[in-house]
Amino acid sequence: MKHLTSIRELDTAAALSLLDNSQQLSLINEREVKKLPFLRGKTVVNLFFENSTRTRISFEVAAKRLSADVINVAAESSSVAKGESLKDTAQTLQAIGADAIVIRHPLSGAPKLLADQGWISASVINAGDGAHEHPTQALLDALTIRQGLGLSTDLSGLKVLIVGDIRHSRVARSNILLLNLLGASVTVAGPKTLIPEGIEEMGTRTLHSFEEALSEKPDVVMMLRVQKERMQGEFFNSPADYSRAWSLEGQRLAMVSKNALIMHPGPMNRGFEISSQAADDPRSQVLKQVTNGVAVRMAVLYRCLSGESQ
């Protein structure tokens, strides 16, 4: 594969192969010398039009562990702030020698446009675009689920519950697509105003009660970050009302199965969508997700830049 802009570009075999690769590469992260020479001489540019410390650092560490040179471009500090077009910015980065552009953009579709328009020949990796997708997040979540439940192949038969602001979440969209590829059955739950029209067609059921969803004993409970400004006004009455109905806390935490996994893509709003008790629970995978992010991004960068198919 040359680019990764959407989970739609993968089939089940390609997704499994990426997960297997990630698993192998994750071993390097436990060594004393955490470095492989695979991408020596390659240049990876992290082009971030939106702030994201954790995703940017994760991609940076992943590229460095594969010996690539890394350049970080924060859009607000670059010529983009002066009104340069995405096309000109990308072509400039390529002229400097970028082999891969890891792009985070507030507008849905910007990575795919960059990959498909013929403006540049570099690989394009989507690090999150608008309310569209965040494919490496879904991959690292799948890897975490595999490890957490002791699985080695796909996720057939698993029940995964995704909770919160589905409407604005690229993490939810990528996860729904990937979990379906891997054979899991997906349910999303959230207030009606935060469940977008037609989401079921991507491969999920929809519930509007957290308790009802938990009573089905999901194997994975994935909480989404909810921006506080969306907990009041157009979408919801108040943060307190939101928490009362949708926070993973107290009684609801008690409803989660003993062997189930609790996940959150971060950064967490402790006390809003997730209680500290849940975040720090032994079932919580939050830090494991961060660790796996590096391995998954190593696998994706390697796959895109080495030209190997699988």
Next chain:
Amino acid sequence: MTSIVLKDLTLPSGEGADIVISEGVITAIGKSSDVGIDCAGLQVLPGFVDVHTHLREPGFEASETIESGSRAAAAGGYTAVMAMANTHPVTDTAEVADFIFDSGIKAGLIDVQPIGSVTKGLQGEQLSDIVGLASARSRVRMFSDDGVCVFNENLLREALLAVKEFDGVIAQHAQDPTLTVGSQMNAGALATELGLAGWPALAEESIIERDALIAEATGSRLHICHLTTAGAIEVVRWAKKRGINITAEVTPHHLLLTEDLVRSYDPVYKVNPPLRTHEDTLALRAALLDGTIDVLGTDHAPHSAEKKQCEWQNAAFGMVGLEHAASVLQEVLIGHGGDWQQFAKILSTKPAQIASLANHGKIEVGATANLALIDPSAKRLIESQTQSKSTNNPFAGITLPGQVVHTIYRGRFTVRDTKVQDPA
């Protein structure tokens, strides 16, 4: 001016005939003993009339000029276009309307008839100088704020009353702005997956229903631009049955293309109203066949490259259409229940009536010789580069039937053997 004899062509009725043109007028239809231009295999149609063209001049000459737009129109078989009012300055005064009209004469390839804006500056607050526009040299008869909806009911009512005085027409861009804030594409499952704000069908349908009732109250002529949804067709059908003086238009792109193209995030497919579903395209074709939709209007909307080579959300709405409209209509109509007489009605006769253009839409002795001759058997792969200054062509890469071989405007070839002719 010399005379032209067109030999062995096929009339819309299907009969074979020769047509003799002299001094810009059709002087004979039938068998001529004169030698002339071999038109065997060619279908003659009244020169096409577009009730919905954006020529971009004055103000946006980087995208199109009246000259380049005229060339595109002639190449597409058109002999007249109605130029939309969202120019800069807006066509809200006689001066701007006459400038467009005169520039059309100077370009000399088609009749360019300006459309006046309904409201000053397209602001939706105060009516334009409708009487002044109607009595200008360019005799404006059609008024539209296209690009934006005339949302204020009372303003619309006043505008309908004003144009009634001279049998004018209001062409409405039916889009409830409160239901379409930030909208990028058709609302639904695909918009959700792509993370783009949706443009719901309701925003079109509710405005058409409201406007039909206002037109009924005033007894004026109302034209609905670019219908796109199955539900909108139902509303127009209801209004016509009720006896309301309403006409409706569909664009080539809404007949043929669907929202699935948005998956590419390529802004060439970004248009307002948006591309809809496959079911909607089928409903639009059926409505064209049964007469609920009266005309094909191109909504030809050229944009310079930088307005389309950017993120979807930052790109301009609109696509070109003048040079492929007839081919799209042939694709969906001929062999699908429609014939060439209906084709002529949709692309020429009816639009000429709506726009009050007396010299268009007819093939008869004594009529002005405005004709399009097409080769229906031709197949062509559409390229993005055309006569238009802009290349935002959503049909590029598609093979379509039919080729305009000759266009005759006021008795003179503007296109001959598929080549646009320089004006005399």
